[in-house]
Structures are given as structure tokens and as C-alpha cells.
Amino acid sequence: xxxxxxTPGLSTTVQDLGRPGYYHLGIPIxxxxxxxxxxxxxxxxxxxxxxxxxxxxxxxxxxxxTSAATVAITGGDLPPQLNGDPRATWEAFPVRPGxxxxxxxxxxxARVYIAVSGGIDVPVKLGSRSTYTxxxxxxxxxxxLKAGDTLALGxxxxxxxxxxxxxxxxxxxxxxxxxxxxxYWHRLTLAAGKQFLADTWKVAxxxxxxxxxxxxxxxxxxxxxxxxxxxxxxxxxxxxxxxxYGSIQVPGGSEPIVLHRDAVSGGGYMMLGTVISADMDLIxxxxxxxxxxxxxVGMDQALAARHDRQAALARLREHLKL
Amino acid sequence: xxxxxxxxxxxxxxxxxxxxMSLEAFFTSLSLTNAVRSADIRGVTxxxxxxxxxxxxxxxDQIKSADLLRELQAMEAAASQRDATLKTRIMEIPVYYQxxxxxxxxxxxxxxxxxxxxxxxxxxxxxxxxxxxxDFIAAHSSQPxxxxxxxxxxxxxxxxxxxxxxxxxxxxxxxxxxxxxxxLTVGHGGCFSCIYSVRGAGGYQMFGIxxxxxxxPNQQVSYLQDTMCLFRPGDIVKWRPxxxxxxxxxxxxxxxxxxxxxxxEASFSLADFNHDINGTNARLMEVLHGx
Numbered sequence: 140x141x142x143x144x145x146t147p148g149l150s151t152t153v154q155d156l157g158r159p160g161y162y163h164l165g166i167p168i169x170x171x172x173x174x175x176x177x178x179x180x181x182x183x184x185x186x187x188x189x190x191x192x193x194x195x196x197x198x199x200x201x202x203x204x205t206s207a208a209t210v211a212i213t214g215g216d217l218p219p220q221l222n223g224d225p226r227a228t229w230e231a232f233p234v235r236p237g238x239x240x241x242x243x244x245x246x247x248x249a250r251v252y253i254a255v256s257g258g259i260d261v262p263v264k265l266g267s268r269s270t271y272t273x274x275x276x277x278x279x280x281x282x283x284l285k286a287g288d289t290l291a292l293g294x295x296x297x298x299x300x301x302x303x304x305x306x307x308x309x310x311x312x313x314x315x316x317x318x319x320x321x322x323y324w325h326r327l328t329l330a331a332g333k334q335f336l337a338d339t340w341k342v343a344x345x346x347x348x349x350x351x352x353x354x355x356x357x358x359x360x361x362x363x364x365x366x367x368x369x370x371x372x373x374x375x376x377x378x379x380x381x382x383x384y385g386s387i388q389v390p391g392g393s394e395p396i397v398l399h400r401d402a403v404s405g406g407g408y409m410m411l412g413t414v415i416s417a418d419m420d421l422i423x424x425x426x427x428x429x430x431x432x433x434x435x436v437g438m439d440q441a442l443a444a445r446h447d448r449q450a451a452l453a454r455l456r457e458h459l460k461l
Numbered sequence: 462x463x464x465x466x467x468x469x470x471x472x473x474x475x476x477x478x479x480x481x482m483s484l485e486a487f488f489t490s491l492s493l494t495n496a497v498r499s500a501d502i503r504g505v506t507x508x509x510x511x512x513x514x515x516x517x518x519x520x521x522d523q524i525k526s527a528d529l530l531r532e533l534q535a536m537e538a539a540a541s542q543r544d545a546t547l548k549t550r551i552m553e554i555p556v557y558y559q560x561x562x563x564x565x566x567x568x569x570x571x572x573x574x575x576x577x578x579x580x581x582x583x584x585x586x587x588x589x590x591x592x593x594x595x596d597f598i599a600a601h602s603s604q605p606x607x608x609x610x611x612x613x614x615x616x617x618x619x620x621x622x623x624x625x626x627x628x629x630x631x632x633x634x635x636x637x638x639x640x641x642x643x644x645l646t647v648g649h650g651g652c653f654s655c656i657y658s659v660r661g662a663g664g665y666q667m668f669g670i671x672x673x674x675x676x677x678p679n680q681q682v683s684y685l686q687d688t689m690c691l692f693r694p695g696d697i698v699k700w701r702p703x704x705x706x707x708x709x710x711x712x713x714x715x716x717x718x719x720x721x722x723x724x725x726e727a728s729f730s731l732a733d734f735n736h737d738i739n740g741t742n743a744r745l746m747e748v749l750h751g752x
Contacts, residue, residue, distance in 0.1 A: 369482025
């Protein structure tokens with residue numbers, strides 16, 4: 140029971156729901172960037188929702204199955220083919236020994252989740268199978284897949300079913316990323332805060348599992364100050380502190396970076412607020428050059444959005460009769 | 462010191478103890494995060510102390526953000542850092558200053574540096590008013606440093622020099638960060654030194670390299686089998702300058718997994734330190750050297 144990697148794609152990694160509890164040592168949570176899609180893929184193949192799957196970005200891998208299994212692909216629209224025949228995304232399909240899974244060109248979104256019944260069975264490191272490539276930890280030898288790799292599978296059931304479009308979540312166009320201002324928001328001038336929220340940004344090519352950089356908005360101005368001891372001389376510097384997941388830092392005031400699942404745990408740049416937990420999945424589906432806006436919300440709206448996302452997951456379970 | 466609390470989205474509370482770095486701010490952060498850990502508050506999932514701040518990650522489905530904030534504020538009121546005493550460790554880290562690997566790297570990124578004609582150490586000596594690189598290395602390695610934060614990437618320690626503020630070495634970071642830094646580089650930015658635990662991007666000035674692994678995801682290194690990351694906030698570090706032969710010998714010992722760092726239990730009182738810095742550091746050196 141295994142999957143052979145024929146070609147690896149651009150950067151395909153083993154991911155589950157992550158490795159909480161080690162951020163104080165600089166080891167981030169990792170795990171699927173779009174956890175809604177990751178959970179959905181596992182539901183479709185009859186796995187626990189947190190089983191390990193493959194996350195592929197922009198370009199899919201070519202995989203060969205050595206045993207019969209159920210497979211489902213969720214997330215972005217990267218059209219799968221089995222032995223050259225098209226298969227639908229967000230729908231479970233069976234594979235037999237020797238079958239080959241390939242992908243066409245990305246039509247929308249950025250990342251797909253490839254779940255196989257039984258789950259990808261790599262060693263559990265600090266409670267998770269997720270790959271943290273910067274720390275060479277977890278996944279397959281702490282790295283993205285290479286041609287010639289073989290991935291073991293766990294023992295699994297069969298699953299089945301499909302998830303219609305109306306039950307999925309997608310970023311809009313432009314993507315509206317809801318954020319709670321705070322942290323060092325007070326370092327911005329009043330005008331800079333307004334302008335940051337008014338501008339339409341574009342995802343920069345430097346967008347990965349650590350963080351997403353944005354360009355195209357105006358540079359923000361800071362309230363003048365005498366640099367505090369230990370902070371550094373740039374107005375965007377702070378004494379190195381912890382970074383929340385989803386926090387938006389603005390080095391030098393020019394290009395905001397939203398930290399994601401493989402976040403650096405801290406550093407010396409001011410953060411002007413934090414993207415709410417419900418919208419972290421959406422960032423994982425943004426391609427470079429796609430437009431995005433930051434939309435201010437309060438805590439009550441952030442929690443309501445969190446509950447909406449949980450309800451959307453509950454609808455998937457209900458739909459699949461899980 | 463009044464702490465400024467702010468929510469980081471719906472899952473984090475960020476607490477700034479002080480805008481500026483000081484040992485007092487670090488001790489307040491460390492003692493409060495220890496108190497939060499002991500209180501075992503339902504819904505708290507991550508407790509991260511930093512230099513002069515800390516961060517709590519929590520599950521808002523288990524505890525309301527306002528309730529957690531109230532608990533933290535009550536702890537702040539109850540905490541007193543006046544009698545701050547820390548049971549900690551002191552360890553010696555060998556450093557090969559002016560090594561060929563960081564030198565090769567810094568030469569590749571000269572156009573991102575404030576002074577492209579000087580090396581990072583020459584620049585650091587100049588901006589600190591020290592006559593030579595040797596004087597700077599002596600100032601860097603003669604007094605101990607506190608691990609005031611672990612993070613950025615896996616197991617990377619931020620180190621704060623245990624001297625009067627006017628003697629603290631300060632060096633600006635690179636104008637634009639490098640895309641490469643050798644693994645185990647000893648770097649410095651602002652008032653903090655660090656050891657890069659993995660190869661990667663970095664903006665700190667590069668002074669040297671240690672042969673001693675500080676992060677091992679495979680947990681094979683003899684002293685990293687229980688924990689992947691060597692450092693904990695509150696550890697005290699003393700640099701020991703070594704030459705090429707000593708570096709090579711240490712690397713050989715590491716390769717054969719017989720390298721053993723010098724690590725001793727120690728206690729530290731902030732009041733004693735503030736009263737007599739030189740005396741406190743001298744006593745720490747006695748503990749380190751087993752006298």
C-alpha cells in the first residue's frame with residue numbers, strides 16, 4: 140500500500156492539521172494552508188479529518204498507486220486525470236494498482252489537497268506528520284517530495300461522495316481578507332491606517348507557506364518617535380517580539396506580509412493587525428498577482444466568522460452523512 | 462511597568478511589557494509566562510515569552526477572549542518582579558570568529574551592507590568605537606549573555622548582553638536582508654546576538670560560527686535527544702573564542718557524536734545583578750568552570 144512519486148510538482152509536501160505547542164521554540168504549527176479543503180478531502184475518502192494528505196501548489200505531481208484506494212482532490216481547480224481520463228475535483232474516485240494520477244494546468248486557486256484512503260503514513264514528529272521544510276522537520280525527511288520517493292499509506296476505509304460548489308469556500312475577486320487592527324496599529328498615522336484599508340493590494344511572487352507578501356498599495360506613514368532601546372532605527376522596527384499567525388507586518392512601511400502556517404515565530408517588525416482565523420484558508424488559495432483587500436472587523440465579527448466556518452464544515456459532514 | 466495587551470486576531474493575546482529592551486522587561490515577561498503555564502488555563506494552547514513581550518495563543522471556542530484578558534491582567538497585578546530569581550543554566554558556546562564561511566557569505570552580500578568596504582566585524586568595531594576587530598571580539602566574548610527569546614526559526618536564541626547599558630554592543634542590521642546565512646552563524650543586530658539554527662535568510666551582522674549543533678530535528682545529537690532545541694529563555698551563555706584547529710577538532714567530535722557542551726545549573730538574581738554586575742558575572746563564571 141503505497142504511492143510512488145513519478146514527478147513531484149513544484150513543491151508538494153505532506154501536511155495534516157499541524158503541530159501546535161512548539162511555537163515558543165520557533166517551531167510553527169505548519170499543516171495545510173487551506174484547512175477547510177484539507178478536511179473536506181479527508182472526509183471524501185473516509186479518513187479522520189486530520190489525516191495526512193499531500194498539499195501541491197500551482198503545479199501538480201504525477202503519482203502512481205500500488206494498491207486499490209479511494210482518492211479525492213479538493214482546494215484549487217487543478218484538473219486531475221487518472222490514466223489520462225479526467226476526474227472531478229471535490230469528488231471521491233477509486234484507484235487500482237498501477238493507476239497514474241496527473242494534473243492539468245491550474246484554472247483557479249493555488250493549492251490542492253490530495254487525500255488517499257488510509258492517509259499518508261510518514262513518521263509522526265512532535266505529534267504531527269506535517270512538513271516544516273525550513274526546520275527540516277516532519278513529512279518525508281523534512282522536505283518537499285522528489286521523483287522516486289515512495290509514500291506509505293495507512294489502512295483505510297472507502298469513503299465516497301462529492302461536495303457541490305455551493306458548499307465550498309473560495310476567496311472572492313478581489314479577495315476580502317478580514318483583519319482585526321491591533322498589536323502596533325497605533326504606530327500608523329490615522330491617514331495611513333485608512334489608506335491601508337482603502338487600497339487594493341496584489342499578491343507578490345514572494346508568497347509561500349511562511350507568509351504572503353502583498354504589493355501595489357501605498358507606503359504607510361508612521362507616527363514619529365525616538366527609537367526605543369533595542370528596537371532599531373527604522374520606524375517599522377520593534378524590539379523583537381512574537382508574531383501571531385495571520386499577523387500583518389509592514390517592513391519599512393511598504394509591502395505587507397501576512398504570516399501563515401510555517402510562520403517565523405518572531406522578529407523585529409511592527410504588525411498592524413491580524414487576519415482572522417476564518418480567512419486564513421482563503422489566503423492559501425491566492426495566486427501571485429491576484430488582488431486582495433484588507434477589511435477591518437471587530438472581535439464579535441471575527442468570532443461570528445469563525446462560527447460560520449465551523450458551520451460550513453458541519454454542513455459538509457451532514458451532506459456526506461458522516 | 463504597565464503591560465499593554467492587544468488581541469492578535471481571534472486566537473492570540475499579545476502583551477507588550479515594555480517598548481524598549483531591558484532585563485527588567487524580560488524578567489517580567491518570563492515570570493508572567495511561567496505563571497500562565499502554572500495556572501493551566503483552559504483553552505490556552507501556546508505560551509511564548511519574548512524579549513520584552515509575550516504572546517498567548519488560545520482557542521476562543523473554549524475561553525472567551527475577554528475572560529482570558531481579565532485573567533492575565535489579574536496575574537500582572539499579582540506578579541512582582543522585585544525578587545526575581547531564576548533557576549537556570551549557564552553554558553559555554555565555542556565560537557570561531559572571522560571564519561572563512563561567514564566571510565565568504567558576507568562578501569557575496571556586500572551591496573546590501575552599510576559599509577561595503579569593511580567586513581561585518583570591522584564595521585561592528587567601528588560603530589561601537591572600538592579600535593580593532595580583536596577589541597570587539599574581546600567585548601563580545603568577555604561577558605555573559607542572556608537568552609531572552611527563542612524563535613524566528615526553530616531553536617534560534619536571541620541573546621542580550623549582561624553589562625551596563627552604556628557598554629552594550631549595538632550594531633544596525635544589514636540595509637537589506639541576505640538570502641543566505643550559514644547554519645550556526647553567530648550574528649548580531651540591534652542589541653541582540655543570535656545563533657542561526659538553520660541555513661537561510663538573515664539580516665544580522667555575521668561575526669563567526671560555532672561547531673556545536675543547537676537544533677536537531679532527528680534528535681540524534683547526544684545532548685538533543687530529549688529536546689530538539691538546546692536553548693530555553695533564561696539560559697545564560699558565555700562565548701569562548703576558538704581557532705581553526707579547535708573548530709575542526711570540535712566538528713570531528715560532533716560528527717562522532719562525542720561532543721559534550723559545558724552546561725551547569727545556576728541561579729540568577731536580578732537584584733544582585735543590578736547591585737553588582739561584575740561580581741555577579743564573576744560568580745557565574747566560577748559556576749561555569751566548576752570552581
